Amino acid sequence: MKTIALVGLAVLLGVTLLSGCETTRSITDSFSSSSSSVDENLFAQVPTDERAGVEKAEIILQIADEKSQLAEMKKQLTSLQETYAKYDKDAADELRKEAEVGVDLAKWEAIDKANLGDKDKNTDAIADLRAKQLKIEADRVKIEAKRDNVQRQINDLSNQIEEQNTRIINLEAEEKRK
Secondary structure (H helix, E strand, C coil): CHHHHHHHHHHHHHHHHHHCCHHHHHHHHHHHCCCCCCCHHHHCCCCHHHCHHHHHHHHHHHHHHHHHHHHHHHHHHHHHHHHHHHHHHHHHHHHHHHHHHHHHHHHHHHHHHCCCCCHHHHHHHHHHHHHHHHHHHHHHHHHHHHHHHHHHHHHHHHHHHHHHHHHHHHHHHHHHHC
């Protein structure tokens, strides 16, 4: 009986926490709402010479929006840089595998050239290693292509970030003039 009561209490508590009270929801909604509560018809009646504070506030809002966009761009740039680093590491690993196979291939070719071991076994081993080396090289080339594409995206986004910074600087200068 205690178990049922405890489970019931836990469910009730969970539902209460997930739903929240109406007051909490209305307060949260008012903060998260970005729509203006100003009557635009009334504001339109304000004389132009009395709107200086509004113009400055709108510029400050625009600056905040631009900085938010800039932060999102920087977040995307970081993600792209992490992807680039992963591809760079993968390409280096494939290059290492290719080199390791190259060493084994060179050894088998030296053995074969010195007429040591079984000729058929030597030829099969050399053929297998060449095929393996070509497959690894193809995989590495694909990885490098993906890495290069990410580098292009990084460059494009870096240019966009630079342009965004310039926009913000210009807006901040305009805000100071107001």
